[in-house]
Amino acid sequence: MKKFQGVFIKNSREIENLREADRLTANVLDAIGDEVRPGIPSWHLEEVARDLCAQYGVEPAFLGYQNYPFAICCSINEAVVHGFPSKDRILREGDIVSVDFGVRYNGMVGDSARTYPVGQISETADRLLCVTEAALYVGIEKAVQGNDVYAIGRAIQNFVEGHGFGVVRRYVGHGVGATMHEKPEVPNYDPGVRGVQLRNGMCIAIEPMVTEGTWEVDVLPDNWTAVTQDRKYAAHFEHSVAVTSSGPTILSVGDRGIVRYKSQYPEINKLA
Numbered sequence: 001m002k003k004f005q006g007v008f009i010k011n012s013r014e015i016e017n018l019r020e021a022d023r024l025t026a027n028v029l030d031a032i033g034d035e036v037r038p039g040i041p042s043w044h045l046e047e048v049a050r051d052l053c054a055q056y057g058v059e060p061a062f063l064g065y066q067n068y069p070f071a072i073c074c075s076i077n078e079a080v081v082h083g084f085p086s087k088d089r090i091l092r093e094g095d096i097v098s099v100d101f102g103v104r105y106n107g108m109v110g111d112s113a114r115t116y117p118v119g120q121i122s123e124t125a126d127r128l129l130c131v132t133e134a135a136l137y138v139g140i141e142k143a144v145q146g147n148d149v150y151a152i153g154r155a156i157q158n159f160v161e162g163h164g165f166g167v168v169r170r171y172v173g174h175g176v177g178a179t180m181h182e183k184p185e186v187p188n189y190d191p192g193v194r195g196v197q198l199r200n201g202m203c204i205a206i207e208p209m210v211t212e213g214t215w216e217v218d219v220l221p222d223n224w225t226a227v228t229q230d231r232k233y234a235a236h237f238e239h240s241v242a243v244t245s246s247g248p249t250i251l252s253v254g255d256r257g258i259v260r261y262k263s264q265y266p267e268i269n270k271l272a
């Protein structure tokens with residue numbers, strides 16, 4: 001595969017294969033969203049993912065990746081990313097659940113994430129979800145040929161901090177393709193230096209992780225689950241995106257089309 005500044009340039013066939021992996025990934029996230037409600041164990045979401053993978057004849061991309069033991073990452077409330085689904089954790093009204101998921105298909109890896117509300121959530125949590133998702137789209141707009149890749153994080157950070165929330169630094173977005181994590185890194189903040197110049201054919205996963213309070217995180221003794229240091233809520237939205245001559249193209253779109261978070265508080269919706 002051709003490279004520019006160390007980053008793979010995908011041809012249209014490769015992008016179509018990636019799009020198909022991401023379409024199935026998004027279909028699974030749509031189905032998981034349908035199941036989120038008070039009273040179910042978070043393990044149920046893992047089962048939905050595994051069942052649909054079997055039905056589609058695809059591999060869950062996370063299972064076994066660096067020994068990660070599940071198909072989904074399921075990060076509740078103060079958990080930012082890489083949380084474990086569990087039979088013992090029953091979803092409660094007011095929780096927020098971030099699900100990160102991807103499939104391997106046709107030699108390509110899909111990668112996308114969303115945060116779902118469990119029943120009625122607080123106004124602050126609702127605002128957190130709206131701002132995080134809107135930040136993702138603010139970042140996607142910057143994924144155009146000629147831009148510095150760090151323009152994405154600069155725009156995300158400005159937007160998020162302008163709404164009074166924090167941007168996680170320890171984890172970043174990434175190039176995506178035949179493997180889940182390729183060059184370049186796609187931070188959600190401004191690293192203050194120059195990065196790779198974006199070129200048509202580059203495919204990146206943009207994934208703002210946004211916090212109500214501090215952006216500092218700890219990793220729990222399970223060695224995976226990242227939680228906010230102040231244990232306030234965090235949200236995570238991710239799309240895989242191709243930089244193309246017709247602009248940024250979101251690949252992680254399921255058969256329902258782009259599904260946007262709908263605020264439970266009408267005034268909040270307007271900010272998205």
Ligand code: MF3
Pocket residue numbers: 061062063065066068073082100101102111112174205207238
């Ligand atoms: N999908 C995550 C990302 O967005 C990584 C998951 S790590 C795994 O980069 F180990 F859970 F696979």
Ligand code: CO
Pocket residue numbers: 111112173174205207238
């Ligand atoms: Co990712």
